[in-house]
Amino acid sequence: MKKLLFLIIVLVVSLNGFSQNTLKIIDSLKIELSKNPSDSLKINAYSDLCWYYRTVSTDSAFIYGNLALKLSKETKNQLGEAQAHNDIGILYYGLADYSQAMQEYNLALKIRKQLKDTLGIASLYNKMGLCYQNTFQLDSAIVYNTKALEIYEQKNNLKYASALKGNIANIYRGLKQYDRALKTHLEIAETAIQIEDYPLLTRSYNNIANAYLHMQDTLNSVKYFKQGIDVAKANNLKNELGALYNNYGSYLSSTGQIAEAIDNTLKSLLIRREIKDNQGIASSSLNLGDLYLKIGEYKIAKNYLDEGIILAEQFKANELRVSGYNNLSYYFAYNRNIDSVKFYQNKYKQIEDSIFNNRITKEVAEVQEKYNANERENQILIQRAELAEKKRDISQKNSFILGLVGLAVVLSLFGFLVYNQQKLKNNQLKKESELKEALVKIETQNKLQDQRLRISRDLHDNIGAQLTFIISSLDNLKYGFKLPVNLNTKLKTISEFTSSTIYELRDTIWAMNKSKISFEDLQARISNFIEKADKASDNIIFNFTIDEKLKNSKAFTSVQGMNIYRIIQEAINNALKYADATQIDVVFLLNQDVCQMSVTDNGNGFDISNIEYGNGLNNMKKRAHELDSEFEIISVINKGTTIRVYNVINT
Amino acid sequence: MDINLLFSWVLYIIIGVLIVLCIITIIATFRDAKVSQEKFIDLREQLGFQKLLQEQVIQKNAYLESYNMTLLNKLFEITKELFLTKKIILEEHFN
Numbered sequence: 001m002k003k004l005l006f007l008i009i010v011l012v013v014s015l016n017g018f019s020q021n022t023l024k025i026i027d028s029l030k031i032e033l034s035k036n037p038s039d040s041l042k043i044n045a046y047s048d049l050c051w052y053y054r055t056v057s058t059d060s061a062f063i064y065g066n067l068a069l070k071l072s073k074e075t076k077n078q079l080g081e082a083q084a085h086n087d088i089g090i091l092y093y094g095l096a097d098y099s100q101a102m103q104e105y106n107l108a109l110k111i112r113k114q115l116k117d118t119l120g121i122a123s124l125y126n127k128m129g130l131c132y133q134n135t136f137q138l139d140s141a142i143v144y145n146t147k148a149l150e151i152y153e154q155k156n157n158l159k160y161a162s163a164l165k166g167n168i169a170n171i172y173r174g175l176k177q178y179d180r181a182l183k184t185h186l187e188i189a190e191t192a193i194q195i196e197d198y199p200l201l202t203r204s205y206n207n208i209a210n211a212y213l214h215m216q217d218t219l220n221s222v223k224y225f226k227q228g229i230d231v232a233k234a235n236n237l238k239n240e241l242g243a244l245y246n247n248y249g250s251y252l253s254s255t256g257q258i259a260e261a262i263d264n265t266l267k268s269l270l271i272r273r274e275i276k277d278n279q280g281i282a283s284s285s286l287n288l289g290d291l292y293l294k295i296g297e298y299k300i301a302k303n304y305l306d307e308g309i310i311l312a313e314q315f316k317a318n319e320l321r322v323s324g325y326n327n328l329s330y331y332f333a334y335n336r337n338i339d340s341v342k343f344y345q346n347k348y349k350q351i352e353d354s355i356f357n358n359r360i361t362k363e364v365a366e367v368q369e370k371y372n373a374n375e376r377e378n379q380i381l382i383q384r385a386e387l388a389e390k391k392r393d394i395s396q397k398n399s400f401i402l403g404l405v406g407l408a409v410v411l412s413l414f415g416f417l418v419y420n421q422q423k424l425k426n427n428q429l430k431k432e433s434e435l436k437e438a439l440v441k442i443e444t445q446n447k448l449q450d451q452r453l454r455i456s457r458d459l460h461d462n463i464g465a466q467l468t469f470i471i472s473s474l475d476n477l478k479y480g481f482k483l484p485v486n487l488n489t490k491l492k493t494i495s496e497f498t499s500s501t502i503y504e505l506r507d508t509i510w511a512m513n514k515s516k517i518s519f520e521d522l523q524a525r526i527s528n529f530i531e532k533a534d535k536a537s538d539n540i541i542f543n544f545t546i547d548e549k550l551k552n553s554k555a556f557t558s559v560q561g562m563n564i565y566r567i568i569q570e571a572i573n574n575a576l577k578y579a580d581a582t583q584i585d586v587v588f589l590l591n592q593d594v595c596q597m598s599v600t601d602n603g604n605g606f607d608i609s610n611i612e613y614g615n616g617l618n619n620m621k622k623r624a625h626e627l628d629s630e631f632e633i634i635s636v637i638n639k640g641t642t643i644r645v646y647n648v649i650n651t
Numbered sequence: 652m653d654i655n656l657l658f659s660w661v662l663y664i665i666i667g668v669l670i671v672l673c674i675i676t677i678i679a680t681f682r683d684a685k686v687s688q689e690k691f692i693d694l695r696e697q698l699g700f701q702k703l704l705q706e707q708v709i710q711k712n713a714y715l716e717s718y719n720m721t722l723l724n725k726l727f728e729i730t731k732e733l734f735l736t737k738k739i740i741l742e743e744h745f746n
Contacts (some may be wrong), residue, residue, distance in 0.1 A: 396655055403662040410669040417676040424680060428687035435694040442701040449708035456715045463722065470729065487739060494732045501725045508718055512711055515704075559710040 026052050043068050043080035050087045054094060061091050082111040082120065089127065098131045105131070122151035126164060136365035138171050139373050145171070158195045162188045169207065173214075182211040202232045202240035206247060213251060221251065239280075242271040246284050253291055262291045282311035286324045293327055298334055305331065322351045453512065460509050467502045471495055507565065517561025519546050519588065526568055526586065540576070541583040549590045563623040564597065564645075570616050571599035571643045579603025579641060596646035605637045 026049060033045050046068035053061035065088040072080035089104030105128050112120040129144035145168045152161040169184035185207045192201035205228030212221035225248040232241035245268035252261035265287045272280035285308030292301035305328050312320035325348040332340035474495045478488060510525065511517065523544055530542045556564065568586055575581040581603030588597050613621070617633070624631035624645045635641040 396659070400655070400659055400662070403659060403666065406666050407662060407669070410666050410673065414669050414673050414676065417673055417680070421676055421680045421683070424684060425687075428683070428691070431691060432687065432694065435691065435698060439694065439698050439701060442698065442705055446701060446705050446708060449705065449712055452712050453708060453715070456712075456719065459719075460722075463726065467729075470733070483740075484743065487736065487743075490732070490736055490739070494729060494736065497725075497732070498729055501722070501729070505722065508715075512715065515707065557707050557710060559707075559714045562714065 022052050039075045043071050047083050047087055078111050082108045098135050102131050118151055122148040138175055141171050158191050162191045178211050178214045198235040199237050202228045202237055206244050238271050238275045242268045242280050258294055278311050279315050282308045282320050286320055290327050302331055318351055318355050464505050467498050471498050511558045511562040514558050516555040518555040519551055543585040546588045547590045550588050563627050567620050567623050570620050575601035575603055594646055598642055598644045600642040602640040605635045605639050605641050608635055
C-alpha cells in the first residue's frame with residue numbers, strides 16, 4: 001500500500017513536473033524518502049532528486065546520483081544502476097565534462113545491453129552522439145545518432161526518430177553539408193505530416209527555409225517560410241510563429257525590403273512578448289533596432305536595442321550581444337557621442353574576439369576531425385581492398401578445388417558409363433552369337449529331316465504309280481481273258497486291297513505335304529471320304545458339324561490331323577460295315593477348356609462288356625493316345641454308338 | 652590474363668565436354684540396348700519357329716517310318732497274292 005501510494009505520488013509529480021515548481025517537487029520527494037520506503041522506491045526517488053537538482057544545485061544532484069548508484073549496487077538493482085550512471089553522465093554533460101560523461105554513459109550502456117533495454121540503449125546512443133558533437137567528433141556523432149535512430153525506427157517511434165534526424169541534420173549543417181541537411185529536414189517534414197506533429201512540421205519548414213537560404217535558393221526559402229507561417233497560424237503555434245516571422249524578417253532585411261522586414265519582425269516581437277519568450281524577444285528587438293537604424297529612426301531604434309541588450313546580457317547570448325553593441329555604437333556615432341561609441345565598440349570587439357576565438361577553435365577541431373576522418377577512411381579503404389583481395393583469392397581457390405572435385409566426379413562417371421556400355425555390348429554379342437549358333441544348328445537339322453521327308457515322298461510317288469499300274473493290269477487281265485470264277489474273285493480281292501493301299505497312301509501324302517491342317521482342310525478331306533462312302537450306301541445321312549469357336553482357333557500338325565482323320569475314317573467304316581446305321585454325325589465341340597470330337601451313329605450298337613477290341617478299335621485308341629487325348633466308346637444296343645475323343649485341342 | 656583464371660576456365664570447359672560425352676554415352680548405351688533387344692527378340696522368334704518346324708518334321712518322319720513299314724508289308728502282301736495268282740494261272744494252263 002505504501003509502495004503504491006509512493007508510486008502514485010511519483011507519477012503525479014513526474015506528469016506535472018513541467019508545470020510545477022521544481023523545488024516543490026524536490027520537497028515532496030524528500031518527504032517521501034523520510035517515510036523510509038523500499039529500496040527500489042528509494043533508488044527511484046534518489047534518481048528523481050538527482051534529475052530535479054540538476055537545474056538547481058549541481059553538487060546536490062551529484063550527491064543524490066551517487067546515492068542512487070550506491071544503493072543500486074548494494075541491492076544488485078541493475079536497472080537502477082544503469083539509470084544512476086545515465087543521470088550522473090547528464091550532470092557531467094551539463095558541466096561540459098564530456099569525457100567523464102562518456103565514461104558514465106558507457107557504464108550505463110554496458111548494463112542496458114545486458115538487460116536488453118533497447119529504448120534505454122537508444123537514449124544513451126543519442127546522448128553519446130551529443131557528447132561527440134560537442135567535442136567536434138562529428139562523424140562519431142553521426143554514427144551514434146544513426147544507431148539510436150535505427151532503434152527508434154525499429155520500434156516505430158517516429159517522434160524520437162524525427163528528433164534524432166534533426167540532430168543529424170544539424171551536424172550536417174555544422175559540416176556545411178547543406179544538401180544533406182536539407183534532405184534530412186525534408187524527411188522530417190514528411191514524417192511530421194504523417195504523424196500530424198505540427199510543431200515539428202513548422203520547425204522543419206523553418207530549417208528547410210534556412211537550408212535553402214544557405215544554398216542561395218531564395219525562391220524555395222521564401223516558399224517554406226510562408227508555408228511554415230501558414231501551418232503555425234492554423235495550429236496557433238506561437239513559439240514557432242515568432243521564430244518564423246523573425247527569420248523571414250531577417251531574410252527580407254538582407255534583400256533590402258526594410259518596410260516588410262519591420263512588419264514581420266514586429267509581428268514576431270509581439271508574439272514573443274505574448275508568450276514571454278525572453279531570448280526570442282532579445283533577438284526580435286535587436287533585429288528591429290537594426291532595421292530602424294537603417295531607416296534613420298534612431299530614437300525608436302535605441303529603445304529596441306536597449307531592450308534587446310538587457311535580455312541578451314541576461315542569457316549571455318554572445319551573437320545577440322555582438323549585434324546589439326555594434327548597433328548601439330552606430331546609434332551613438334549618429335548622435336556624436338564619442339565616449340559611448342568607444343565604450344560600445346570595445347564591448348563589441350571583446351565579445352566578437354571571444355566568438356572569433358571560439359569559432360577558430362571549432363574550425364581547427366573540425367579541420368582536425370576532417371583530417372582524422374580522411375586518414376581513417378584511407379585506412380578503411382586499404383583494409384577493404386586487402387580484404388577484397390583475400391576474399392577473391394579464397395573464392396578462386398574454392399572454385400578451383402570445386403572444379404577439381406567436379407572433374408574427378410565427372411571423369412569417374414564417364415569411366416563407369418564407358419565400362420558399363422562395353423559390358424552391355426559384350427553381353428549382348430555373347431547372347432546373340434549363342435542364339436545364332438543354335439539357329440544354324442537347328443536349321444541344319446531341319447534340312448536333314450526335310451531331305452528324309454523328300455526321299456519318303458519320292459518313294460511314295462513311285463509306289464503309288466506302280467500300284468496304279470498293278471490295278472490297271474489286273475483290270476485288263478479280268479476283262480481281257482476269260483478266267484475261272486475263283487480266279488476272278490481273287491483278282492478282285494487283290495485289286496480292292498491295292499486300291500485301299502493307294503487311298504491310304506494318298507491320304508498320307510496329303511497330310512505330309514501340309515505343314516498345318518486346319519479344320520477346313522479336315523472337313524474337306526472327310527467330306528471327300530464321306531462322298532465315296534455315300535456312293536456305296538445311298539440311304540445313309542452324314543452330318544459334319546464344327547463349333548464356331550473352334551473354326552478360328554489353332555490348326556493341327558500334319559501328324560495330329562492324320563490321326564484325327566484316321567479315327568473318323570475307322571468309326572465311319574465300322575458304322576457302315578457292322579452297325580447298319582442310317583445316320584452318322586461327326587461333331588467337333590468346345591466346352592470351356594475341353595475340346596472334343598465325336599462320331600455318332602444310329603445303328604445296332606453293341607454290348608461293350610461282351611466284345612473284344614479288334615484292330616480297328618485298338619488303332620483308334622492308340623491314335624487317340626498319340627494325340628494325348630482320352631478315348632471313349634458309348635454304345636447302347638439298338639440305339640447306336642458314339643466314339644468320343646476329347647481334349648484334342650490342348651494337345 | 653591471370654593464369655589461375657585461365658586454368659579455371661580450361662578446367663570447367665573440360666568438365667563441360669566430359670558431361671556432354673557422358674550424355675552421349677548414356678544415349679548410345681540406351682540405343683544399343685534397344686537395338687540388341689530387338690535383334691534378340693527376332694532371333695528368339697526365328698529359333699522358336701525353327702524348333703517348331705523341327706518338331707513337326709521329326710513327328711512326320713517318325714510317322715512315315717511306321718507308315719513305311721505298314722506300306723512295305725502291304726506291298727509284300729500284294730506281291731505274294733500276285734505270285735499266287737500267277738501260280739494258279741500257270742497251273743490251269745499246263746494242266
